[in-house]
Amino acid sequence: MEAKVLTQAISLAANQVWDATLVKRAAEAAGLSAADAELLMPNGARDLAALLARRHDAQALASLAKVDMAALKIRQRITLAVETRVETAMVDEMAVKRASLFLAHPNNAALAVSLAWASADALWRWAGDTSTDENHYSKRAILAGVLTSTLAVRLSAGRARAKAYLDGRIDNVMGFEKWKGALPQPMEALAGAAALLGRLRYGR
Secondary structure (H helix, E strand, C coil): CHHHHHHHHHHHHHHCCCCHHHHHHHHHHCCCCHHHHHHHCCCCHHHHHHHHHHHHHHHHHHHHCCCCHHHCCHHHHHHHHHHHHHHHHHCCHHHHHHHHHHHCCHHHHHHHHHHHHHHHHHHHHHCCCCCCCHHHHHHHHHHHHHHHHHHHHHHHHCHHHHHHHHHHHHHHHHHHHHHHHCCCCCCHHHHHHHHHHHHHHHCC
């Protein structure tokens, strides 16, 4: 039912901002009563935005599953992963624009960060990353920013500009990894931060 409501919302987004009214109209179009819609999506437009992001994550991963990763270097894998995720989102361009504006509101910042992190995590895992130290967190934090900003460029300036922008950001990612690798090990500050994040993540 969530998928049905989301599909209706995507079709309605061309003429409707991403808000409670969109959720109500999409739920009605999917055959839900107002009471059932509230039970299904207690957080309203936030839940709908999360469903959209997760659908695009799943669709991007389905496309990437067909790729022969063994033939690609890590830089190529990450570039392809971001491009695939961005172009997957562009199939629902107007809905993504509406949802992006919604998530840009300060009240929705925590959700926006969480969804970007989840997307970055999924892409790194597809690319073969198995790190569990501070690299796990730094890689995802960087890629979340790259993914979010590349999508913004794609929405506002088109595919060619987004590709050029992404190429530059991948250079930054690779440059950061090279710089980090040259630092004395272990990096105590990052290791401490990673330990804290690990406790928050796993509850111990």
